Amino acid sequence: MAAERSGGGDPARTLALLWRTPPEPKPVGRKPKVSVDQIVTAAIAVADREGLDAMSMARVAQELTVGTMSLYTHVPGKGELIDLMADTVLQERDLTSDGTWRERIKHYADRTRAVYQAHPWMRDVSMVRPPLGPGLMDGQEFVLAALADSGLEPKQVTVAHVAVEGFVHGAAASEVDDQQLAEKTGESGDSWWSARQVFWDDYSDVERYPTMTSLWNAGAYDTGGTLAQTMRGSYDYGLEKLLDGIEGGMR
Amino acid sequence: MAAERSGGGDPARTLALLWRTPPEPKPVGRKPKVSVDQIVTAAIAVADREGLDAMSMARVAQELTVGTMSLYTHVPGKGELIDLMADTVLQERDLTSDGTWRERIKHYADRTRAVYQAHPWMRDVSMVRPPLGPGLMDGQEFVLAALADSGLEPKQVTVAHVAVEGFVHGAAASEVDDQQLAEKTGESGDSWWSARQVFWDDYSDVERYPTMTSLWNAGAYDTGGTLAQTMRGSYDYGLEKLLDGIEGGMR
DNA sequence: TATTGTTTCCGTATGTCCTACGGAAACGGG
DNA sequence: CCCGTTTCCGTAGGACATACGGAAACAATA
Helix, strand or coil: CECECCCCCCHHHHHHHHCCCCCCCCCCCCCCCCCHHHHHHHHHHHHHHHCCCCCCHHHHHHHCCCCHHHHHHHCCCHHHHHHHHHHHHHCCCCCCCCCCHHHHHHHHHHHHHHHHHHCHHHHHECCCCCCCCHHHHHHHHHHHHHHHHCCCCHHHHHHHHHHHHHHHHHHHHHHHHHHHHHHHHCCCHHHHHHHCCHHHHHCCCCCCCHHHHHHHHCCCCCCCCCHHHHHHHHHHHHHHHHHHHHHHCCC | CECECCCCCCHHHHHHHHCCCCCCCCCCCCCCCCCHHHHHHHHHHHHHHHCCCCCCHHHHHHHCCCCHHHHHHHCCCHHHHHHHHHHHHHCCCCCCCCCCHHHHHHHHHHHHHHHHHHCHHHHHECCCCCCCCHHHHHHHHHHHHHHHHCCCCHHHHHHHHHHHHHHHHHHHHHHHHHHHHHHHHCCCHHHHHHHCCHHHHHCCCCCCCHHHHHHHHCCCCCCCCCHHHHHHHHHHHHHHHHHHHHHHCCC
16 A cells, blocks of 8 residues: 655665666676566566556566565565666657647656556656656656746746646546556446445535535536546646646746 | 555445444444544544554554454445545645635645645545545535636536646645655655765766756756755645636636 | 343454575586 | 585565454343
8 A cells, every 4th residue: 555665775776776787797606587677577567467556576476487585686675676667667758759848748748648547556656756767867857858948947947847747747647546446446437436426315415515516507517428538638628727827927 | 555545345335434424323232442433533643643554454453452353343444444534634624715716726725735744644545536525525615616706617617626626636645745755764855865866976967968957057956945845835836827827718 | 130132342364465584506617 | 526606485474454253242121
C-alpha cells in the first residue's frame, strides 16, 4: 500500500544504476544469469499485467527463473527497482516536437499521459522525490525549454513548471487510477458507480444538495459516454485552462 | 503498497456505515467493547502518527486493547475502514463561506489542503471511486454551487468541477507527499535533495540540459525558502491560473 | 437461579511480503 | 588442480489481512 518509493539507499549507487554507468566488466568470477536490464524489463512486465502490488521480488525472480535473492546482487532493493522501472517507462516518451510553446507542452502532456495509460502502476509512484534518471530529466528539460520560450521570467518559469508538472502527472494518475482499480477488483468504474446508484435513492437530499439535484435535472450528467471519456475530456479542459491562465498572466 | 481503497464490499453496507444509519439498538446479546466511531478515531490516530502503512488491523486493535478479529464485527474490512477514515477527515473542512465564486473555491482549496496537511495519509487514498459519505458529498455540493454561480453552463460546470477537484486533491497530495516520505524515511525533503547534489556534478550535461543550466545560472532556483514553501507557492499559483482560465473561457 | 437465544470477542491458521545472512557453486588465471 | 572473485540462492524472522468457529457475555424468560 501507500506511496511506493526508494530513496533510502546510497544516492551514488542509485544514480549509477539509473544512468547505467558502465558496470566495469569483471573478467573473473561467476557469470551473471541476469542483467539489470532484464530485471527491470521483467518487473515492468509483471506490474503492467498485475499491478505494482503483484510486483514482488519473488514474482520477478520467478519470471526470470532465478532465485529471489539473486536479484539483490544486481539491485539494492525493491525501492530502487521501482525507481528504475519508472525512469525506464518515462523514456518511452518521444519528446521531439516543434511548434509553439503551448503545442510543445500539450505534446509533453500527451506523451506522459500515454506512459501512464500503458503503465497504470505509475499512479503509485511518487514524483516528489523522483528518480533522477534520463527519462525524468529529459522531460524536465523539455518542459522548461517550452516555458522559457513563452516569455516568462526565469523565476516564473520554475513556478509554472511545478504547476504544469503537477497537473500533468496528477491528471494522468487519476485518469489511470480507474483502470488500475478495475483490473485489481475486476469491476469497471462504470459498473462501480451504477452499483452505487442506491445512494441517490437512500441518502441524497434535495435540501442538502440543491445544486447537485438541479444539475442532474438539467441533464448536465448525461454525458453520453463512458467514465473514461469523461475523465479524458476534463484532462484536456483543465490543461487548456491552466495554460490560458499562464499565458494571460504574462502581460 | 499501491492505491488503498475499498469498494469491493456490499455498497449498501458501506453507505450505511458512512452515513451512520442508526445501528438499531440491540437489546440482547453481549455488549460491544468498541464502537465504529472508536475504531475510526483510533485508525486515524495511528495513520496520522505512523502513516497508512502502519495502520494495520492488528495495530488499531492494539490501540483499543481489543483482539484483532473483534474489529471485523463492526467493520467489513480494511478497505471500508479507510473509506470511513477518509470521509471523517473530509468532514473537518468547515465549508461555510460567502464571497464571490472564486473566493469560495479558494476557501474550499484551503480547507481541503488543511485536511491533507493534518492527515498526510490522504495521499494514498484514491478519490476516483470516493467514499460517498457526508464529508465528500458536502464538498462536492459546495464546489458545484460556486461554479454554478459563476455563470457557466450546466455541462461546463460538471467538466470544470472535475478539473478543479482533480487539481485541488492532486496538488494537496503532492504537497503532502513530501512530509509523508519524511516521516516514513526519517529524511526531510530538503536533505534528500541536497544528498543528490552529486547528480549535477556527475551526470548533468550542459549540452543535454541547456535550459536547466541557464535557469540555474540565472538564479531561478535561489528560492530562499524551504521545499515546502516552494511547493505551497506553486499550489497557489496553479489554482489561480486555472481559475483565470475558467473565468476567461466564459466570455 | 437456570436456561436459551443472540451478539460480540478473539485464537488459530494460511498464504503472502521483504531482506539479512552465509554457504555453495561457477568461473578465469596461475 | 587450486585460489581469489563473483554470483547464486535456501533458510529464517517478523510483518500483513482475514476465514473459520468456538468461547464468553448479556437480556429475557422460565
